[in-house]
Amino acid sequence: MTTVTRTSTAAATGTAPAAxxxxPGPYLLWLAGTQAGLLGDAVLYFALGWAASAHGGGAAGLVLxxxxxxxxxxxxxxxxxxxxFGARRVMLxxxxxxxxxxxxxxxxxxxRGTSLWLLVAAAAVIGTVDAFHLPASGSMPGRLVPADRLPRALALRQAGGQSAVLLGAPLGGLLVAVGGLSGAAAADAASFGTVLLVLLRVRPLEEKPYAAPTGLLRQAASGVRLALGDPLLRSALLLTGAAAGALLPVVSLLGPLLARAHDWTAATAGLVTGGQAAGVLAVAGLVAWRGALPRAGVGAAAGLGTASAGIALLALAAGPMAAVIGSTVTGIGSGLFACHLGPLVLTGAPSSHLSRVQALLTLVQSVALVLSNALLGLLADTTGAALPTLLCALATATAALTALATPTLRRA
Structure with missing residues (x-):
């Protein structure tokens, strides 16, 4: 079976030399272009949100x-x-x-200005292109990097993505102040031009389009069947859904609610969010430099356990300093989880199904996040933000223990 063969080979050759x-140079070149694109996207997302907010909360929600x-x-x-048809062609x-x-x-x-219809149309184009671009982009590390170096490659990518998020908002604010939405969109267009130039030079060695005997919908369904039928991929996807539902809403949704409950300033709330980003960056940088733990499943479980402790500390924090420490620990756990689970999914999927498995991974995260955001938001309105945050800590700890109790993940 593909999963066992690729994982066993990496273990047999030893992790120290590979780490x-x-x-590979083509991967680093592709990553540099991708980083430019991510920064441009972060700028445009900020600008779209800012322009939509001028039309009211309902309009902003419609754009999202x-x-x-x-x-x-x-x-x-x-x-x-x-x-x-090939991930590179789809990205082009x-x-x-x-x-x-x-x-x-x-x-x-x-x-003509930033009318609501223009913002909605732009958002719809972005969402549609993302649906095709994200699975293709997510599969590229597996097409450009040997399996034994994937943890470091993905950690470097994660660090770059987190940096783009951190820089995108202030840069977007500056561009909007100078040139409005038009200036931010022009900057994003320039970033896409950079990505195109890079993609024209980067060619995955093993990527070949193939003539499939079935239609695209059946091929999409076959990717779902493959992932659900493979014990490692199925466990990894379930763990990803649990982490997305219990971990991601903490900083984006519950963190600001906790800050308002304590009457902290927006600047303090920003520090809490920054602590989480700093934790992710620190772990991603360390893994990119030194390599991941030998057992990726155990590393992912350890990340969730660490994040659980940080979430609990954030929920119980009485002052800003404790909250920043809690969010930083949460970020460390998040980074540890992502840096170990991502390579598991990429090496566990056959090369013919890399993009389809990445698409399923994106879908699982999106659905879990939408549902948890709605439920946690309603619970926070009823009981306050501390209780749903503690429930997130409990759910994250449960997911960590479940991962350790699952032989397929524990031995991976």
């Missing part, structure tokens, strides 16, 4: 929904398209569409 081996709905509905189809088409769309957005916003 220090240099990452216009991104989320097509991304969620089409992502499995996007994974099938990337596996069938998607980046070209976004280059044209963001350039058009810059022109229209500059000449």
């Amino acid at each position: 220090r081996a240099p990452l 929904t216009a991104v989320t709905v097509p991304r969620t509905v089409l992502v499995l189809l996007g994974g099938a398209v990337a596996d069938r 088409v998607g980046d070209t569409v976004m280059l044209v769309a963001t350039a058009a957005l810059a022109l229209v916003a500059g000449s």
Whole structure:
């Protein structure tokens, strides 16, 4: 079986030499281009949210929904398209569409203003392209990097993505202040141009389009069947859903609610969020430098256990300092989890199904996050933010213990 063969080979060759081996040049070039694209996207997302907020809360929610709905509905189809026609080709088409769309957005916003229909249309284009681009992009490390170096490669990618999030908001604010939505869209268009130039030079060695005997919908369904039928992939996907539902809402949703309950300032709330980002960056940088733990499943479980302790500390924090420490510990656990589970999923999927498995991973995270955000938000309105935060800590600890009790994950 593919999963056993690839994992066993990495273990048999030893992790110490591989952990220090240099990452492939094509991957580093692709990662540099991807980083430029992520920074441009973060700038545009801030600008879209800011422009939408001028139309009211309902309008802002509509714009966010216009991104989320097509991304969620089409992502499995996007994974099938990337596996069938090639991830690189799908990314080239998607980046070209976004280059044209963001350039058009810059022109229209500059000449006619930021009407609500324009924001919704732009958001819908972003969500649709994301549905095809995200599975293709998520599979690229597995196509460019040997399995024994994937933990370091993915950790470096995670660090870059987190840096883009941290820099995107202030840079977006600066660009919006100078040039409005038009300026932010022009900057994002330039970033897509950079990504296109990089993709023209990067070619995965083993990626070949194939003529499938079935339609795209059946191919998408076969990716779901493969993941659910494989013990390692099934366990990893369930663990990812649990982590997305219990871990991701803590900083984005419950953290600000806790800050308001304590009458902390927005700057203090920002420090709490920054602590989580700093924790993720620290772990990602360490794994990128030194390599991951020998047993990835145990590393992922340890990350969830660490995050659970940080979430509990955040929930019980009486002052800003304790809250920042709690969010930092949460970030350390989040980074540890992501840096170990990501390689498990990529090495566990056959090369013919890499994008489809990544699409399913995205879908699981999105559905879990949407459901948990709604339930936790309602509970916070009823009982206050501390109780749902403690429940998240309990759920995260339960997921960690479940992972350790699952032989497939524990031995991976």
